[in-house]
Amino acid sequence: MATLTVKRLWKEYGNQVVLENINLTVADHEFVTIVGASGSGKTTFLKMLLGIEQPSRGQLLIDDKPIAPEPDQQRGIVFQRYSLFPHLSVMDHVLLGLEFQGAPFVGRLFGTRRKQAVEKANEMLNSVGLYQARDKYPAQLSGGMQQRLSIAQSVIxxxxxxxxxxxxxxxxxxxxSDMHDLILNLWESRRMTIFMITHDVQESFKLGTRLLVFDKLRHDPQSPEAYGASITYDIPLRNGKKTQASAA
Ligand SMILES: Nc1ncnc2c1ncn2[C@@H]1O[C@H](COP(=O)(O)OP(=O)(O)OP(=O)(O)O)[C@@H](O)[C@H]1O
Ligand SMILES: [Mg+2]
Known part of the structure; x- marks a missing residue:
């Protein structure tokens, strides 16, 4: 279970209001897609959900408890640009998250626990179609494969x-289209709640169960930083894998 509640959330950087008065409740296993103009605070919003930025005002709650003020295992993120290490293999990348999780002081797993971790990593790599490439390095992967690896690294x-x-x-x-299938499969099989920013409105309709539009309700041309963006549309969508499957 992970119900996310956002209450009267504001984010300011100095005199610039980026987000103003965001209110939102997102149920477990929703697929929320987010669109909005460049600079409307979409990435900032995701960073607050991750815990690497703090709200200026307001509350972020998961299951009615304040969100941890730093990243934890409950939340994973995948950025647009690959954030992979050139000297680590595909398998190393997927093991990395597990190693820190299982042995925070040592940073490596040994014996039975390592064996279990490798099994889990193999399974994860299989489900993102990278099992055959498990000994390769990022420079040997296509862009799509690198993004599959970033997803695997978070989802494991x-x-x-x-x-x-x-x-x-x-x-x-x-x-x-392959990446859409992959993310919908992971969303279904692992029952995560997903928040996804996209510039592609078609993509947002195809993947989401709900679409949020970030935009400014008020704009002062004399003082463009005075007002931030809010959620101007919150549109339920009947898409996602479930609907496709039931329509079939
Ligand atoms: N760390 C920071 N310090 C100061 N200002 C910041 C910081 N991070 C973001 N901003 C400002 O906040 C505003 C929103 O940025 P953000 O990256 O959230 O926008 P976005 O909606 O993700 O845009 P894009 O679609 O271009 O990715 C921008 O004006 C940006 O310059
Ligand atoms: Mg952004």
């Missing part, structure tokens, strides 16, 4: 909430 930690910041924005349009 079994986050309740997965945050995706334009994860397919830098990819060749030809492969986005």
């Amino acid at each position: 930690c079994e986050p309740k909430i997965l945050l995706l910041d334009e994860p397919f924005g830098a990819l060749d349009p030809g492969i986005t």
